[in-house]
Amino acid sequence: MSNYADSLHHLESYIAARVPVIGMRTVEQQRALRLLREAAGQPRRSSMPFWIYTRATGLRDLRTNSTVIDDRSFVGAMDFAAAQFTSRANATVVFVDPTDLEGDNQMSRHMAELARLADTNMGSVVVITDSPIWSGLQRLGMSIQLDLPEPDEMYAILGRFLGDHRGHIPVEWDESDTRRAAEFLRGVTEAEAVNLMATFAAKGSVLKPDVLGLAQAKDRIFSDLAGLERIPLKAGSYAVGGLTNLREWLGRKHRLMHEDLRGTHLRPPRGVLLVGVPGCGKSLSAKAIAHEWQLPLYRLDMGSIHGKYLGESESRFREALAMADRVAPCILWIDEIEKGLSGRHDTTGVPARVVGHFLFWLQESDSRAFVVATANDVRSLPPELMRKGRFDELFFVDLPDAEDRREIIQLYYRLYLGQEPDPVQMDRLVDLSDGFAGSDIAAALHDVGTEARLSGGTGHLRPAFVLDTFANTVPLSKVHPEQIQEIRAWGLQRAVPAGRSPMPSGPVGGGGPRRILFTGD
Structure with a gap:
C-alpha cells in the first residue's frame, strides 16, 4: 500500500473514531488537502460539516470552498470553531500551517483547549503542518505522516500528466519509460514533478531522452544541501586512463x-x-x-x-x-x-x-x-x-603498469598539447614514467603544455624538453617509498585490482631520485 493510500486509510479511521486532534505532518499542503477532501467526500459523511482555515483565504467550507465568515484572522477561526464544537456534534475544522504550535506556549495551549472542547461533542481538529506539534497537544489525538510520493504513486501522477498531453504533443514514452522516470523523481513533491514534466512538454514534445534528462533537471530544484557539496562538471572529457x-x-x-x-x-x-x-x-x-x-x-x-x-x-x-x-x-x-x-x-x-x-x-x-x-x-x-x-x-x-601509463600519457598529451605523441617518443616516456602515478604524468604533461604555450605553440617546443620534464619529475613512490609499499602490500592481497593486472609488490622503479638531462633533439 502506498503512503498516500495508507494515510487515507488512517485519516478515515481517525475521522470515524472522532479523534479530537489529527496532526498531519507534510510539506505538501495541496496533496494533504486532496486527501482530506477525498475523506470528507464519502457519502456516509455527507451530513458532517467540514471547514478549513488558511491565512490566505480565511475560513471556508471544505467541500464547496464558499466563505464562512469575513474575519480572516486565526483568532476569528478559533472562535468560530469553538462555537461550532459547543453547539453541534461531528464538526471538523482544519487548520493549515498554523504558527507557534511547536512548543509549550499560549497558542499551542489555546489549540489544546479547543481540542478538549471538540472532544466533548464528537468534534475533530485537523492540523496540517510541516513542523513538529507540541507534545501536550499531539497526545490529545493521533498523527499522520504524509511522505513524498513513492514510485508507484509517482507513476500514476506521470501517467495522468502524459494522458492529458497525448494527442496535443508527441509523447514517445511507453510504460517502461514512465516507470524509470517515476524512480528518478523519487524525493520530489507532486508539484515539483508536475513542474519538471511541464518544462519538457513546453518544448513541444516528450521524447525518450527526456527520461534521463529528468535526473539532471531534478538536480536544479535542490539548493543549500545539508552536508552535501554540489560538484559542477565542466564541459570536456573526464576520461580515466587505465583501470x-x-x-x-x-x-x-x-x-x-x-x-x-x-x-x-x-x-x-x-x-x-x-x-x-x-x-x-x-x-x-x-x-x-x-x-x-x-x-x-x-x-x-x-x-x-x-x-x-x-x-x-x-x-x-x-x-x-x-x-x-x-x-x-x-x-x-x-x-x-x-x-x-x-x-x-x-x-x-x-x-x-x-x-x-x-x-x-x-x-x-x-x-x-x-x-x-x-x-x-x-x-x-x-x-x-x-x-x-x-x-x-x-x-x-595501484600504480599504472606500462600499458596503462601509455594510455594515460596519450590522454593527457591530447588534453594539454592538442596532438598525438610521436611513437618513438611515447616509448621513451613510458620507460621514464616507471613508478609514476596518473597525477605525476598529468602534472608533467601540464608543465610541457605550459611551456609550449609560452614558446608560441607545440611547433616551437624541443622534443627533448618533454623527456627532460619526465626524467626530472620525482613521483610520490620515490618520495615516500615505504608508505607506498605498505599500501600496495595491503591492497594487492585484499581487494580486486582496478587495473588489468596487479603490478609486482616489490620496490618500484629501482634506485633513488633521478636527474637526467636530454640535450639532443
Whole structure:
C-alpha cells in the first residue's frame, strides 16, 4: 500500500473514531488537502460539516470552498470553531500551517483547549503542518505522516500528466519509460514533478531522452544541501586512463542503475570503495562516473559533518544521507572516507555511531544514490565497512603498469598539447614514467603544455624538453617509498585490482631520485 493510500486509510479511521486532534505532518499542503477532501467526500459523511482555515483565504467550507465568515484572522477561526464544537456534534475544522504550535506556549495551549472542547461533542481538529506539534497537544489525538510520493504513486501522477498531453504533443514514452522516470523523481513533491514534466512538454514534445534528462533537471530544484557539496562538471572529457577492470565493472553497473527492478528482490547498485596509492585516479573516477552516467555529482564533506556538541555529528550525517536519498539518482562522492570514519584513538564514540548510521544506510536504502568512496589509509577503516554487501565491490587502485601509463600519457598529451605523441617518443616516456602515478604524468604533461604555450605553440617546443620534464619529475613512490609499499602490500592481497593486472609488490622503479638531462633533439 502506498503512503498516500495508507494515510487515507488512517485519516478515515481517525475521522470515524472522532479523534479530537489529527496532526498531519507534510510539506505538501495541496496533496494533504486532496486527501482530506477525498475523506470528507464519502457519502456516509455527507451530513458532517467540514471547514478549513488558511491565512490566505480565511475560513471556508471544505467541500464547496464558499466563505464562512469575513474575519480572516486565526483568532476569528478559533472562535468560530469553538462555537461550532459547543453547539453541534461531528464538526471538523482544519487548520493549515498554523504558527507557534511547536512548543509549550499560549497558542499551542489555546489549540489544546479547543481540542478538549471538540472532544466533548464528537468534534475533530485537523492540523496540517510541516513542523513538529507540541507534545501536550499531539497526545490529545493521533498523527499522520504524509511522505513524498513513492514510485508507484509517482507513476500514476506521470501517467495522468502524459494522458492529458497525448494527442496535443508527441509523447514517445511507453510504460517502461514512465516507470524509470517515476524512480528518478523519487524525493520530489507532486508539484515539483508536475513542474519538471511541464518544462519538457513546453518544448513541444516528450521524447525518450527526456527520461534521463529528468535526473539532471531534478538536480536544479535542490539548493543549500545539508552536508552535501554540489560538484559542477565542466564541459570536456573526464576520461580515466587505465583501470580497465574497474571501468568494465562500472559499465555493467550502469545498465543496472537504470533497470526497472520491481518484481525482483534486487536493489539498485549501492557503490564502490576505491583504495590504493594516492594520485592514481580514485577521486577522478567519481567525476568520470558522473560524467559518463550523466548524473549529478555530490561530495559528502566529512569535515563539515563533525560538530562540537553531543549528537551533532550523527544528526548532520543522517541529514546528509537523507538528502542524498532525495536528490537520487546521483553519484555520492566521499573522498578520503577514512578521515571521517576512523575511530582510531577516539574516546567519544562519535565515529562508531557515525559508522553505524552509514552501515545501516548502505544496507537498507533503496535509492539510486551510487556511492564512490575513496581511501588512502584503508587500515584505519572499520572492518565491518568492507564486508561484502555494504559496497558492491572493493577495488585496489595501484600504480599504472606500462600499458596503462601509455594510455594515460596519450590522454593527457591530447588534453594539454592538442596532438598525438610521436611513437618513438611515447616509448621513451613510458620507460621514464616507471613508478609514476596518473597525477605525476598529468602534472608533467601540464608543465610541457605550459611551456609550449609560452614558446608560441607545440611547433616551437624541443622534443627533448618533454623527456627532460619526465626524467626530472620525482613521483610520490620515490618520495615516500615505504608508505607506498605498505599500501600496495595491503591492497594487492585484499581487494580486486582496478587495473588489468596487479603490478609486482616489490620496490618500484629501482634506485633513488633521478636527474637526467636530454640535450639532443
